[in-house]
Amino acid sequence: xxxxxxxxxxxxxxxxxxxxxxxxxxxxxxxxxxxxxxxxxxxxxxxxxxxxxxxxxxxxxxxxxxxxxxxxxxxxxxxxxxxxxxxxxxxxxxxxxxxxxxxxxxxxxxxxxxxxxxxxxxxxxxxxxxxxxxxxxxxxxxxxxxxxxxxxxxxxxxxxxxxxxxxxxxxxxxxxxxxxxxxxxxxxxxxxxxxxxxxxxxxxxxxxxxxxxxxxxxxxxxxxxxxxxxxxxxxxxxxxxxxxxxxxxxxxxxxxxxxxxxxxxxxxxxxxxxxxxxxxxxxxxxxxxxxxxxxxxxxxxxxxxxxxxxxxxxxxxxxxxxxxxxxxxxxxxxxxxxxxxxxxxxxxxxxxxxxxxxxxxxxxxxxxxxxxxxxxxxxxxxxxxxxxxxxxxxxxxxxxxxxxxxxxxxxxxxxxxxxxxxxxxxxxxxxxxxxxxxxxxxxxxxxxxxxxxxxxxxxxxxxxxxxxxxxxxxxxxxxxxxxxxxxxxxxxxxxxxxxxxxxxxxxxxxxxxxxxxxxxxxxxxxxxxxxxxxxxxxxxxxxxxxxxxxxxxxxxxxxxxxxxxxxxxxxxxxxxxxxxxxxxxxxxxxxxxxxxxxxxxxxxxxxxxxxxxxxxxxxxxxxxxxxxxxxxxxxxxxxxxxxxxxxxxxxxxxxxxxxxxxxxxxxxxxxxxxxxxxxxxxxxxxxx
Numbered sequence: 082x083x084x085x086x087x088x089x090x091x092x093x094x095x096x097x098x099x100x101x102x103x104x105x106x107x108x109x110x111x112x113x114x115x116x117x118x119x120x121x122x123x124x125x126x127x128x129x130x131x132x133x134x135x136x137x138x139x140x141x142x143x144x145x146x147x148x149x150x151x152x153x154x155x156x157x158x159x160x161x162x163x164x165x166x167x168x169x170x171x172x173x174x175x176x177x178x179x180x181x182x183x184x185x186x187x188x189x190x191x192x193x194x195x196x197x198x199x200x201x202x203x204x205x206x207x208x209x210x211x212x213x214x215x216x217x218x219x220x221x222x223x224x225x226x227x228x229x230x231x232x233x234x235x236x237x238x239x240x241x242x243x244x245x246x247x248x249x250x251x252x253x254x255x256x257x258x259x260x261x262x263x264x265x266x267x268x269x270x271x272x273x274x275x276x277x278x279x280x281x282x283x284x285x286x287x288x289x290x291x292x293x294x295x296x297x298x299x300x301x302x303x304x305x306x307x308x309x310x311x312x313x314x315x316x317x318x319x320x321x322x323x324x325x326x327x328x329x330x331x332x333x334x335x336x337x338x339x340x341x342x343x344x345x346x347x348x349x350x351x352x353x354x355x356x357x358x359x360x361x362x363x364x365x366x367x368x369x370x371x372x373x374x375x376x377x378x379x380x381x382x383x384x385x386x387x388x389x390x391x392x393x394x395x396x397x398x399x400x401x402x403x404x405x406x407x408x409x410x411x412x413x414x415x416x417x418x419x420x421x422x423x424x425x426x427x428x429x430x431x432x433x434x435x436x437x438x439x440x441x442x443x444x445x446x447x448x449x450x451x452x453x454x455x456x457x458x459x460x461x462x463x464x465x466x467x468x469x470x471x472x473x474x475x476x477x478x479x480x481x482x483x484x485x486x487x488x489x490x491x492x493x494x495x496x497x498x499x500x501x502x503x504x505x506x507x508x509x510x511x512x513x514x515x516x517x518x519x520x521x522x523x524x525x526x527x528x529x530x531x532x533x534x535x536x537x538x539x540x541x542x543x544x545x546x547x548x549x550x551x552x553x554x555x556x557x558x559x560x561x562x563x564x565x566x567x568x569x570x571x572x573x574x575x576x577x578x579x580x581x582x583x584x585x586x587x588x589x590x591x592x593x594x595x596x597x598x599x600x601x602x603x604x605x606x607x608x609x610x611x612x613x614x615x616x617x618x619x620x621x622x623x624x625x626x627x628x629x630x631x632x633x634x635x636x637x638x639x640x641x642x643x644x645x646x647x648x649x650x651x652x653x654x655x656x657x658x659x660x661x662x663x664x665x666x667x668x669x670x671x672x673x674x675x676x677x678x679x680x681x682x683x684x685x686x687x688x689x690x691x692x693x694x695x696x697x698x699x700x701x702x703x704x705x706x707x708x709x710x711x712x713x714x715x716x717x718x719x720x721x722x723x724x725x726x727x728x729x730x731x732x733x734x735x736x737x738x739x740x741x742x743x744x745x746x747x748x749x750x751x752x753x754x755x756x757x758x759x760x761x762x763x764x765x766x767x768x769x
Contacts, residue, residue, distance in 0.1 A: 105221050106145075106193055106201035112217035113206055116142070129211050132166040132184045137210020139185040140169075144178045147260070148220040152195065153179055161190035161203060185210040193218070223257045224280050230267040231290025238266040251290075265289045273334055292356070299354050303327045303338075306364040310342035344369035344403050370425035371399040372409070374433045381760070382722050382745060383413035383437075394743065399430060409433060414722055414745055415441035415469050441469040442493050445501040452481040452507050460703070462718055463710055464504070481507040483542030511540040512564035516550065519575045523552035543568075552576055595621060598769075601704030603712055609681060609767060612708045614695045626695055626705060627680065627765040628713025633673040635726050635739045638756035640670040644737050647671075649730045652689050652740075655766060658728035659685035673726050677765040686728035687766040689740040689749060695764070696725060697747045717744045717762060724761040 129140050145153055154172050158181060169182035183189065185208040193201040198220060208214070228237050230247040237244045237253045240263050247253045258280055265287065266275045272291040278284075303312060308325030311318055315336050319327045333354045341347040345365035352359060372387065374380060374397040383395045387407050392400050395411070402425045411419040416437040423431055446454050447465035454461045455478040456470065464479065470493055477489045484507030491502060516525050518535040525532055525539075526549040532539050535550065543564045550558040555576035562570055597620035598604065602613045604625045611625030636645070647665065649658035662674045669675065677686045687695065695716070696702060702716060709715045717723045722745045729740040739755050742748075 105223075106148075106195060106198055107219050107221055108143075108193065108201050108204050109217040109219070110204045110206075112215070113204075114215055116213045116215050127213075129182060129213070130168065132168050134166070136166075137185050138166075138168055138182050139208035139210060140213040141181040141183075141206075141208075141216050142173070142178060142213065143181065143216045143218055144176065146177070146217070146219040147222065148177055150177060152197070152220070153177060155195055155197070157194045158183075159192050159194050159200070161192070165189060183208070185212070222260045224260060224285055225254060225256050226258050226278075226280055226285045226287065228253050228255060228265060228267075229286070229288045229290065230269070230274075231288070232269050232293055235267050235269040235291060238268070240264055241266075267291050269293060270332070297356075298330045298332045299356065300358045301327075301329055301331050301352075301354060302358070302360040304360075304362045305340055306362075307342050307345065310340050310345070310365060313339040313341075340365060344401060367428045368404050369401050370404060370428060371430040372397055372402050372423075372425070372433060373399055373430050374435075376754070379416070379437055380411070380413065380435070382724070382743060383411050383416075384746075386410040386412070394748075397433075402431075411435050411437070413437055414720075415439065415471055441471050442495065442497070443499045444468065444470045444493070445499075446477060446504055447501070448479045448487075448504040448506045450481075450506045452479045452484070454479055454504065459720060460718060462715070468721075477502065477504055479504050479507045483544045484509050510543045510566050512543050512566060512568040512570065514539060514541050514548075514562065514564065514570045514572065516548075517571075517573045518550055518552070518558075520552060520555075523550045523555070523576060525550055548572065550574055550576065554579055597621060598623060600701055601708050603708050604769060606769065609684075609769075610712075611767060612705045612712065614701050614705050622769060624691070624766055624768050626716075627677075627684070627767075628709065630714055630716075630762050630764045631676055632761060633676050633726070633763045634757060635671065635673050635755035635761070637670045637672070640667070641737070641754070641756045646732060646737055647730055649728050650732075652729055653691065655688035655691050655728045656683070656685040656768070658688055658730075662728070673763045674728065676763060680765050681767070684765045684767045686726065686763065689727040689729040689742075691766060692725055692727045692742050692764075693749060695766075696742050696744065697749075716764070719744055719747060721745065726761050726763050 127140075129138050132138055150172055156179060158167055158170055160167060160183070165184045165186060167181065167183045169180060171180050172178070173180055187207045188205055189208050190203060190205045192203040201218065206214070229252050230237060231251055233247055233249050233251055235247045235251070237247065237255070239255060239258070244255050245253050260280050262277060262279050264275065265278055266273065267289050269291045270293070272293055274289055274291045276289040278287045278289070303326070305312060305321055305325045305327070308321055308323065310321065310325070312321060312327050313319070314329075319329065321327050331354050333356060335351055335353050337349070337351050339347060339349040340363055342365055344367065346368045348363060348365055352361065374385065374395045376396045380395045385392055385395055385397055387402060387409055389408075404425050404427050407423050407425060409421050409423055417440045419435040419437055421433070421435065423433065425431055445465060445467045446461070448454065450464065452464050454464050454466045456475050458478070461468065472493050472495060474492045475490070477491060478486050480486045487505035487507055489502065489504050493500065515538045516535050521536060522534045524534055525537060527541055527546050529547070529549070541564050543566050545561060545563050548560045548562050556579055558574050558576055560572070562572070564570055598613045598616050599620060600613055600616060604611050604613050609625075611627055613623055614626050616623035647662050649661050651657050659674050659678060662668060662671050663678050674686050677684050694701060695705070696719075699719065702719065706715045717725070724741045724743055727740045727742065731738045731740055737755070740749060741761060
């Protein structure tokens with residue numbers, strides 16, 4: 082039995098030694114500093130007595146942390162070196178402090194001694210007489226503790242510092258721990274447990290076990306709004322899918338996240354993965370509102386600027402703006418510029434209903450003859466012309482080919498509202514042509530109009546002309562001539578006798594016309610008529626525009642509300658678009674297409690790019706209008722606040738729209754209200 086006891090003691094003894102306390106006293110020399118002095122005398126507030134040799138003394142008030150008043154009373158002061166007298170050593174009346182008074186000298190060295198805790202470290206202080214100082218010290222009692230993590234191989238962290246891993250008994254012994262509160266973290270795989278412990282002389286064994294069942298990674302599903310937000314988890318960025326969902330597999334633990342999106346308030350927080358699937362929905366608080374302008378006749382088509390950026394033309398349907406102050410400007414032709422400061426509140430729609438002030442007068446301009454009228458070098462239209470013009474100064478000019486232009490300067494004021502001006506007509510400019518032919522008495526035509534028979538000398542307007550000389554039984558002579566101001570052109574021609582072609586040969590050469598066309602020519606093949614606005618390289622094929630136009634709906638109001646998508650999405654092939662619409666069982670719901678197709682099976686509503694060529698190429702626009710002036714209804718002039726429909730449909734953000742051309746500024750845009758009539762014009766197109 083005795084041997085067994087000895088054996089047990091030999092095993093237990095090391096454990097007991099491991100758990101023994103290690104005690105020490107530490108003086109913090111860095112804390113040494115003078116305390117408050119008297120304002121007048123410059124000495125300590127309480128009188129400090131000199132030593133036995135009448136030398137000045139200094140006072141040190143030392144606070145000793147973690148030591149009881151009884152232990153402080155047992156402290157002794159050990160002075161190193163001679164010629165220094167300790168005149169006072171007493172425990173402070175309040176708190177855990179010790180008051181010392183000793184001879185004031187530079188390089189004063191001393192340390193503290195306690196029979197139970199031993200010696201402190203030695204400090205060297207520079208003391209001045211009749212001054213008071215403070216000094217910090219601490220009783221450091223270190224303890225060996227045992228932490229049980231509940232599983233072998235667990236990592237142990239104490240106050241964030243790695244200490245080691247648990248042994249086969251699930252324990253780890255940690256040496257040299259000071260008394261007091263500490264934070265223990267136990268990590269095993271992805272399982273983490275944290276706990277606060279309080280180390281005392283009697284409390285040295287602690288159980289902080291991890292839940293190993295929670296060590297498997299778990300699914301984390303975050304659904305965010307708005308869907309285009311970005312998600313950052315522990316400094317790694319994730320992009321949500323089209324539904325605004327982020328899915329990822331994460332080990333158990335605590336994660337920080339940040340969700341941000343333009344015009345929304347950023348949200349940052351943490352989430353904990355703890356053994357089960359985590360699913361959460363997070364909606365960011367909007368840092369934006371919306372701008373809305375209602376539909377109105379005056380406002381329609383006005384350019385709307387926000388903070389000097391053009392956001393489109395009125396009506397504006399819920400345009401998103403960042404919350405806060407903005408400067409809005411509305412520009413509409415024939416009206417004064419409207420400006421307003423607005424405040425956009427979070428999640429609120431601001432309705433802008435500006436009252437525009439008229440900046441125009443109704444003008445009628447008449448030159449008394451056929452000519453074109455320009456204002457400040459911009460074509461208004463043929464004389465007589467009536468319409469709106471903005472207030473200001475103008476140079477009105479009448480122009481006609483082969484004529485001298487005439488001008489009239491005029492300043493338009495607000496009153497009267499209706500004004501009329503007679504403009505000077507262009508004056509003709511002539512040159513002379515002399516035409517002779519063999520045989521004589523041939524008919525002479527200028528631009529298709531007969532001016533007499535050969536021989537003749539006639540005045541002709543300057544410029545390019547088509548000269549034709551015609552005589553029965555002879556081949557017609559044709560030539561382009563240029564008549565100069567005051568010039569004289571002489572043409573002498575021997576006409577060729579027509580050859581007689583057998584009937585069979587004439588029949589074999591019959592077929593389609595090989596006539597060459599150019600932009601602006603009148604087209605008539607006996608089945609359809611129009612004005613050429615595009616030709617290919619041969620000049621034998623191209624496209625014509627109808628002689629008339631109407632104002633029609635793109636589709637009916639009911640069809641628009643049903644948000645029907647027709648698939649007419651081509652930007653360049655209006656016939657394909659029209660065929661798609663007209664093949665529908667409900668094609669009657671699309672008045673613009675019906676009107677175009679009613680002209681014939683190869684007539685159609687032009688696509689957006691076809692419409693741009695016709696309307697926005699100024700040379701094409703003017704050439705077509707010169708012919709339409711005599712043959713039909715002219716195209717709307719560039720600069721007027723009117724629209725043309727194209728056949729091209731446009732779908733974005735679940736809004737079904739149609740492209741059009743705005744003649745005011747030549748812009749192409751899409752109109753949300755496809756059922757409008759009485760506002761948007763329609764022109765038919767056909768190929769030849």
